[in-house]
Every structure is written in C-alpha cells, then in structure tokens.
Amino acid sequence: MIQEQGTFFGNPNDLAALSPKNDRLMQFNSVIDIAPLVAIAGQIWNGNTVNTGQGRPRWSNEVMLRVLLLKRFYNLSDENTEYALRDRLSFMRFCGLGICDKVPDQKTIWLYNELLAKSDGARKLFDTFWETLAEKGLKIKEGMMIDATIVPVPVQRNTKEENKMIKEGQTPPEWLAEPSKLSQKDVDAQWVKKGNESFFGYKNHTKTGAISKLVRDYRETDASVHDSQPAPELIQTGDERLHADSAYVGPKIAGRLEECGVENQVHEKGTRRGKLTEEQKRSNREKSKIRARVEHPFAFMENSLGGIYNRCIGRNRNAHQTGMMNLCYNLWRAFFLLTKKPAWVRHAQMEMQPV
Numbered sequence: 001m002i003q004e005q006g007t008f009f010g011n012p013n014d015l016a017a018l019s020p021k022n023d024r025l026m027q028f029n030s031v032i033d034i035a036p037l038v039a040i041a042g043q044i045w046n047g048n049t050v051n052t053g054q055g056r057p058r059w060s061n062e063v064m065l066r067v068l069l070l071k072r073f074y075n076l077s078d079e080n081t082e083y084a085l086r087d088r089l090s091f092m093r094f095c096g097l098g099i100c101d102k103v104p105d106q107k108t109i110w111l112y113n114e115l116l117a118k119s120d121g122a123r124k125l126f127d128t129f130w131e132t133l134a135e136k137g138l139k140i141k142e143g144m145m146i147d148a149t150i151v152p153v154p155v156q157r158n159t160k161e162e163n164k165m166i167k168e169g170q171t172p173p174e175w176l177a178e179p180s181k182l183s184q185k186d187v188d189a190q191w192v193k194k195g196n197e198s199f200f201g202y203k204n205h206t207k208t209g210a211i212s213k214l215v216r217d218y219r220e221t222d223a224s225v226h227d228s229q230p231a232p233e234l235i236q237t238g239d240e241r242l243h244a245d246s247a248y249v250g251p252k253i254a255g256r257l258e259e260c261g262v263e264n265q266v267h268e269k270g271t272r273r274g275k276l277t278e279e280q281k282r283s284n285r286e287k288s289k290i291r292a293r294v295e296h297p298f299a300f301m302e303n304s305l306g307g308i309y310n311r312c313i314g315r316n317r318n319a320h321q322t323g324m325m326n327l328c329y330n331l332w333r334a335f336f337l338l339t340k341k342p343a344w345v346r347h348a349q350m351e352m353q354p355v
Contacts, residue, residue, distance in 0.1 A: 044121050045064070137349040145294035151309065153310050154311065
C-alpha cells in the first residue's frame, strides 16, 4: 500500500486535512489491494525497454499503474493527467508522491500505456482482478446480462472516395505517401446510426452479473457490428441464466445457450406477421426488471468515470482503453460492495470463514 507522505518542507498537514473530507481515492486505497495488478503490469514493463531518458531511473511499477488508473478513473488525456498529478494533492497521495517529487510527464505516461496496449495489458489486468474477487467472496454463481454500448472516438474527416476504400479494406494511396497523415487516421472505427443520431467509433460488449453487477467478460468491436454478434463468445457454461433484450433473439444465440445449459431469459421479439401476445408482453416486462440492471455499469462509466469516450485511434489502442474502462468500473464496483456489504456479500464472506 502507498504510504502517507509529507508535502511542503515535510509538513503532512495539507494531505492529512484531505482525509476527513471524504477523499474517495484514499478510501479506495484502504479497501482495494492493487498489488496483484502491479505484478502483472510489472511483468509487461520489465519485459520491455522503458527508456525515460538518459541517466534516469525507471519509474516504480506501482506508481505508473496508479497513474494509469487515475487517467482512466477520470478519463484524462496524457497531458491533463500530468497536469492533475502536479496540481492535485489527492492525486499525488494516491500515487505515493510528495509535492516536491517529480511526476511522470505526458510522454512517459503515453509510453507506459502504449506498452500495456501492445501486450493486451488491459485484458490481463481485468482477468487478474476478477480472480482476486474470489478471496473477497464477490465471485458468486449468478445469472448474466449481456448488452453493448457505443464508444465514440475522434471523427475522421475523409472524402467519400477515401471512406469507400477503407470499407473495402484498402488504404488510400495518398495516405501511404504521407506516413504522418496515415498515423492520424483511424481505419478500424466505423459509423453506426442509433435512432436519428450517427456515431463513429467502437462498441463495448459486456457480460455483467445480474446480482453483483460486476463485469464478468467483454468484447470490443467496431461500432457497425450488431450487438448480438459477439454474444456467443460471451456465453459460457455456468452462467445459469442469460438476460438480454430482443436484439439478442436468434437461432445462433439460442443454440449456444442450449449447448452451455444456460436458461434463456432473452426478451421475445414480435414481427409484422406475428405480434407479441399479452402473455409474452407480460413476460418481457418481468424479464426487464432484471435486464434493466445491465445499464447500471454503463451509467457509472458515463457519469463517474469521465464518460464513455476514447481519444485514441486504431483498434488495438481502443481495445486497450475499453478494457481499462471495464477494469476501473469493476474496481469501483468491488469497492462499493466491500464497503456497503449488501446481504449477499455478508453471506458469502461468512461462508468463507474457517470453522
């Protein structure tokens, strides 16, 4: 755990005064142990050459992971993350830095984040944290909910001819002649229309526990992929039940549910020729009481994690950022469950106690 540190001339009063003011980062520190995540990130960074400048020592793995968590907790750019670290006492304390200490600059933050992205670091961190939840009694057998949300990215200003070539899997020749221009073009993101509004970017497909509301698994695709396409990969034996809206109706998903022995609680869907009966409508309303909970993680990401939006371009970097968003949601959801301890958590923890 990060230790309390002094500030101006070793005076700890400025930082100590934050504690009674509900500094949620210190509350987080007291409940969530990120040591297993530091170990995974360290394995990735130690296996790569992290050059922070001639003669400079490497940054602590724990400090850098905490910096990257803060970056995603508040959905900050690299530049704004550096500024916030220099400006906010709570950020310094969370990372174990005093006010007279140096902080990682934006290039260093980018470099460490990029190394994680290239090594599928977000997925490894996500899976590692999920495994640690068993020790807290938060891994329970429960029904699952599946849904997807759009993750917008910076819009590309391309001509119709350029967009046509991108959709065909080709790269415009003039881009190839200008590497600097090509590096700023996202050829993986796609447009999708939702209602009367168009979005450019990717999608975050999640499988969430119906009771815990923890994200159990996820897939990242471009925005044009239909919500139901990654669903068969997310459905696994042991899920008990699957709750989803009518977008997930179809023989492929139904077959996967039957194959895995998962109870089908997907909403029924009417057609022009076969409208839903009153009984089917009542059944859908009952299913909605549980399925609606799948929106809670997305609402938290939007309202408490700085918004569902990525600033980077390219499939690999966006998959990493989406994975970090899911990880950070789980970190805060676990913090809430371990702090508030609803009845099912207390029961699970009692069962874990030695007799």
